[in-house]
Amino acid sequence: MRLLLFMLGRSIKPAVLITVFVSVVSCVMLTFCEKGGYVFDKEYDSVFTSLEADTAYDKVSEMADNTRAQNDDLAKRAGDYIAAHTKPGSTPPVLPDGLAGQAVRAAQKGGDSSSAGQSELYEFMGSSLKDGKESEQLIGDKLSGYKRNARRGVTDEYSLALSAVLTRDYEQVLDNQQLADKLYDTRAANTYLEYIENDMLFFVLIFLICFSSFSSERQSRRLSAFAITKAGAGRFIFCRIISAGLVCGVCAVIYCLLQFCVMCLSGGAGCLDMPLQYLKGYALSSYAMSFGGLCIAAVVLRVLLAEVLCAAMLLLSFLSKRNITAGLICLAPTAVMIGLSKSDNSTAQFVTCKFSFLFGGEGYVRVFSTPYPVVWLYVLICAFAAGALFITLIAQGQRREY
Amino acid sequence: MHILEVKNLSKRYGKKQALSGVNITFKTGINALLGANGAGKTTIMNCISGVIKKSGGEVEYDGEDVFKMGERYREKLSFQFQSQPFYPSYTAYEFLKLAAILKGIDKQNTDSEIRRVLSLVNLSENINDKIKSFSGGMRQRLAIAQTILGSPEILIFDEPSAGLDPFEREQFKRIMVSLKECCIIIISTHIVSDIDTITDELIILDKGSVTANDKPENLYSKIDGLVWQIPSEERELLPFEKLYFDLRAGRKRDSRR
CATH class of the missing domain: 3.40.50.300 (P-loop containing nucleotide triphosphate hydrolases)
Structure with missing residues (x-):
């Protein structure tokens, strides 16, 4: 225990410094992404505050239709004028002052009477509200589908079991949605989720913290020196693994929390109690949880992923005698994860912990004719992988004992 | 014997x-x-x-x-290597504390034992200095201190x-004779x-x-x-x-x- 505490005390400081540095870079990038979502900030707020939860999407759609109709009308009038005044062989006619002014103002984004800008704003707002609006209806359709299956006499064991669990889950979701009668501004939350799903710096952080853990001990022959003390190589390596795992976990939590704080400060704090289904791409989620719950789950899952990567890198680091070799070898899992995070393949999405894949859909996979929650499967696989890698590493350490 | x-x-x-x-x-x-x-x-x-x-x-x-x-x-057993590996970012005290923990020296005796061996090798004044600031001779003395730590x-x-x-x-010879x-x-x-x-x-x-x-x-x-x-x-x-x-x-x- 003394050895573990000593190692923790010594290794946490440089790791936290690296984490803070990488986190700051990541948070700055996240802030820029969040700012991108706030492009119509003032207009958005003024329209948004005038809306009511139940009718928000319909009203925004109506407003979008109106501005679109205005644009079409203006375009038609301009077209008609040009058609009426065009003579063969002569130059195209010039629009009269009134019509030309309207057309110019409409085309100017951000202008007081810019219908192009307004149309874009309503469409953007509509896309944010669409999932929330459609979620209830989509889930309702799903539920009636499952009930129809039961009436039609479907006998497949898995289908029936899946219908039963999804009916239970979706009923809970609908109950949750009924309780939430507030209108949520989902811009910050959507941007945050999209950002952390594609966040490559997270993998870089784990690499920076872990790659030299054992290679530096071997290169400097400290491992040989410590192997002949009372504690021996086995206990030294065991404590080193535990401390590296804990430090990696702490750093991952710090990194995720800093990103979470940026999201909250960017206006996402108001969405923490919002049902998950109101987020973009989560309309059919079977998880009866809030956005805040998803944020907690995201931190836990990312920490788990960090532990698996940490274990893999510690093992690779242990097998490398030199720092430079370990650095090059440990780049492989980092590069693989970054590569996979760009793929649309479902396995790649599972491996890289895409929250929209894990939480966005029905959320069950078939395991021996039983529907198993995909998130729990992910947790189990991560725990198993991390455990197996750590045990292999400890066994490697024991081999250096006598 | x-x-x-x-x-x-x-x-x-x-x-x-x-x-x-x-x-x-x-x-x-x-x-x-x-x-x-x-x-x-x-x-x-x-x-x-x-x-x-x-x-x-x-x-x-x-x-x-x-x-x-x-x-x-x-x-x-205690072994001083020909080129003893250190953690350059540690202080002399921290390095010896790690050595003491690895050697299983009691927590109560660790501090006094570290001070004793450092005084034997004339490094008492450098107890809180980082090893990376040590000269070759000082590192060698620290290695000797680490070896005799805990009286193996x-x-x-x-x-x-x-x-x-x-x-x-001469000091090293005297330490050897005393042990x-x-x-x-x-x-x-x-x-x-x-x-x-x-x-x-x-x-x-x-x-x-x-x-x-x-x-x-x-x-x-x-x-x-x-x-x-x-x-x-x-x-x-x-x-x-x-x-x-x-x-x-x-x-x-x-x-x-």
């Missing part, structure tokens, strides 16, 4: 036989391993301590196989006086003056075998009265050497005039 016995020890690195059938009995006191580079001094010490695996033979401590003793043997029963030093100034060499009543001390060196006055047993190695193993006075008596003749090979002088000698000869002729 404790005995560390090496029986028929052999070590092979690929095709090269580094040690062949080495038999040595180390008793409480100072045991010096002397030999030229590549004679097998470090290999013997690495095999005794378990840093490397022996190819054959046995190592026993008080009649018990040390590799079966495991932790019980390791807690009695078997102390192994590989070239301990490298980098030490004359004063520190020799209760410890088996094994010192490897090729500098005879480091151990000639303090050693109890002198083991001379050559090409992986023991050529002499006796008390120094007995070994000295064997060579007493003998004259060493060191043949110098005659070779053709290089042009600049020729020039140098010609110039010297000319200057001598001039000074005689």
Whole structure:
């Protein structure tokens, strides 16, 4: 225990410094992404505050239709004028002052009477509200589908079991949605989720913290020196693994929390109690949880992923005698994860912990004719992988004992 | 009195036989391993301590196989490497604290023990200095401090006086003499003056075998009265050497005039 505490005390400081540095870079990038979502900030707020939860999407759609109709009308009038005044062989006619002014103002984004800008704003707002609006209806359709299956006499064991669990889950979701009668501004939350799903710096952080853990001990022959003390190589390596795992976990939590704080400060704090289904791409989620719950789950899952990567890198680091070799070898899992995070393949999405894949859909996979929650499967696989890698590493350490 | 016995020890690195059938009995006191580079001094010490695996033979401590003793043997053992590995970002205190934890020294005694060994090697003033700021000699002294920390029963030093100034060499000798009543001390060196006055047993190695193993006075008596003749090979002088000698000869002729 003394050895573990000593190692923790010594290794946490440089790791936290690296984490803070990488986190700051990541948070700055996240802030820029969040700012991108706030492009119509003032207009958005003024329209948004005038809306009511139940009718928000319909009203925004109506407003979008109106501005679109205005644009079409203006375009038609301009077209008609040009058609009426065009003579063969002569130059195209010039629009009269009134019509030309309207057309110019409409085309100017951000202008007081810019219908192009307004149309874009309503469409953007509509896309944010669409999932929330459609979620209830989509889930309702799903539920009636499952009930129809039961009436039609479907006998497949898995289908029936899946219908039963999804009916239970979706009923809970609908109950949750009924309780939430507030209108949520989902811009910050959507941007945050999209950002952390594609966040490559997270993998870089784990690499920076872990790659030299054992290679530096071997290169400097400290491992040989410590192997002949009372504690021996086995206990030294065991404590080193535990401390590296804990430090990696702490750093991952710090990194995720800093990103979470940026999201909250960017206006996402108001969405923490919002049902998950109101987020973009989560309309059919079977998880009866809030956005805040998803944020907690995201931190836990990312920490788990960090532990698996940490274990893999510690093992690779242990097998490398030199720092430079370990650095090059440990780049492989980092590069693989970054590569996979760009793929649309479902396995790649599972491996890289895409929250929209894990939480966005029905959320069950078939395991021996039983529907198993995909998130729990992910947790189990991560725990198993991390455990197996750590045990292999400890066994490697024991081999250096006598 | 404790005995560390090496029986028929052999070590092979690929095709090269580094040690062949080495038999040595180390008793409480100072045991010096002397030999030229590549004679097998470090290999013997690495095999005794378990840093490397022996190819054959046995190592026993008080009649018990040390590799079966495991932790019980390791807690009695301390080894100073030829180039001791450190954590450069640690202070001397932190490094010795880690060593104390690894050696299983009680928490209550750790602080006093660290201060004791640091004062023995004259590093008390540098207790909170980072190791990366230490000179080579200071690092060597810290390595000695780390080795004697916790008063182990078997102390192994590989070239301990490298980098030490004359004063520190004498100090090191004094420390060894103060410990020799209760410890088996094994010192490897090729500098005879480091151990000639303090050693109890002198083991001379050559090409992986023991050529002499006796008390120094007995070994000295064997060579007493003998004259060493060191043949110098005659070779053709290089042009600049020729020039140098010609110039010297000319200057001598001039000074005689």
